[in-house]
Amino acid sequence: EETHGRFLQPNSDGDFIVAVCMQPSEALVTTLLAIWKAGGAYLPIDPSFPANRIHHILLEAKPTMVVRDDDIDAQRFQGTPTLSATELYAKSLQLSGSNLLSEEMLRGGNDHIAIVLYTSGSTGVPKGVRLPHENILNRLQWQWATFPYTSAETVGVFKTALTFVDSIAELWGPLMCGLAILVVPKAVTKDPQRLVTLLEKYKIRR
Numbered sequence: 001e002e003t004h005g006r007f008l009q010p011n012s013d014g015d016f017i018v019a020v021c022m023q024p025s026e027a028l029v030t031t032l033l034a035i036w037k038a039g040g041a042y043l044p045i046d047p048s049f050p051a052n053r054i055h056h057i058l059l060e061a062k063p064t065m066v067v068r069d070d071d072i073d074a075q076r077f078q079g080t081p082t083l084s085a086t087e088l089y090a091k092s093l094q095l096s097g098s099n100l101l102s103e104e105m106l107r108g109g110n111d112h113i114a115i116v117l118y119t120s121g122s123t124g125v126p127k128g129v130r131l132p133h134e135n136i137l138n139r140l141q142w143q144w145a146t147f148p149y150t151s152a153e154t155v156g157v158f159k160t161a162l163t164f165v166d167s168i169a170e171l172w173g174p175l176m177c178g179l180a181i182l183v184v185p186k187a188v189t190k191d192p193q194r195l196v197t198l199l200e201k202y203k204i205r206r
Contacts, residue, residue, distance in 0.1 A: 015041070015062070015113065016038075016039060016040040016041065016064060017040060017041050017042075017043050017061055017062070017063040017064060017113075017116055018035045018040050018041070018042055018043065018063055018064055018065055018066075018067060019042075019043040019044075019045050019057070019058065019061070019063040019065070019066040019067070019077075019080070020032065020035070020042050020043065020044055020045065020066070020067050020068075020162070021044075021045040021046070021047055021066055021067070021068045021069070021072055021076075021077075022047070022067065022068060022069045022072075022085065023047060023069055023185070023186065024158065024159075024162075024183050024184060024185055024186060025069075025183060025185075026183060027085045027089075028162070028183070029158070029171070029175075029181065029183065031067050031085065031088065032171075034088075034092070035067075036114065039112075040064070041112075041113040041114050041115055041116055041130070042114075042115055042116070043057070043061055043063050043115075043116040043117075043118075044115075044117065044161075044162035044163045044167075045057060045066070045163075046161060046162070046163050047069065047072055051076065053121070053126065054076060054077065054078075055078055056125070056126060057118055057126065057128070058077060058078065058080050060128060061116055061118075061128055063080060064081070065080065065081040065082060065083060066080050066081070066082045066083075067082070067083050067084075067085065067088055068082055068083070068084055068085070069084065069085055070084045070085060070086050072084075110132065110133050110134035110137070111132045111133070111134055112132060112133060113130045113131065113132055113133075114131055114132060114133045114136055115130075115131045115136070115168065116128050116129070116130050116131070117129050117131065117163065117164075117165060118163070131168075136168060136172070139168070139169065140169065140172060140173055140176060143169055143173055144173070144177060147206075149174070149177055149179065152203075153179065153205070154179060154180060155174075155179060155180045155181070155182050155202045155203070155204055156170070156171075156173065156174025156175070156179045156180070156181050156182065156204070157170070157181070157182045157184060157199065157202075157204045158170055158171045158181050158182065158183050158184065159184040159188075159189045159195070182198070182202055182204065184198065
């Protein structure tokens with residue numbers, strides 16, 4: 001109950017933001033879905049980010065908590081409450097028998113923020129960009145109408161870092177159309193030959 005209550009507490013600005021610091025994995029995708037289902041927005045933090053960048057993001061965005069991979073040191077987040085992926089899964093099992101329907105509704109309507117992305121900061125201080133659900137859905141609906149999936153396409157690929165805006169269409173475009181999603185580890189993404197082999201194996205063309 002404590003974990004669920006903490007998840008549903010807004011920050012001092014009235015926003016419900018959960019930072020996510022995880023490598024590409026099935027656990028990452030289910031965590032993002034859980035955050036949305038709980039009425040929150042996810043804020044990607046790449047595990048490779050330097051300490052000063054993480055500090056700036058946490059200080060400005062004020063996430064309720066950070067969900068991290070088990071092998072990432074909680075001290076990197078400088079006092080922001082954290083849960084490892086394993087801890088989150090264990091807590092979800094404890095809550096699975098509870099009736100949480102009243103807390104699983106989209107908060108604030110379609111204009112409620114879904115994702116907070118930070119710019120690279122290459123031209124100055126990184127800036128947070130808040131993306132509401134309606135903007136994301138409009139973009140995806142355009143994609144589905146302009147480049148519809150064919151009956152032969154059953155699997156999409158998620159290979160772009162979550163901190164980049166391209167990851168939104170890459171991940172949610174296929175999933176929200178009922179396709180399976182292939183989550184590509186970073187080591188494979190960085191190796192063109194291994195990536196091409198994987199795409200050919202699953203007959204992924206885009």
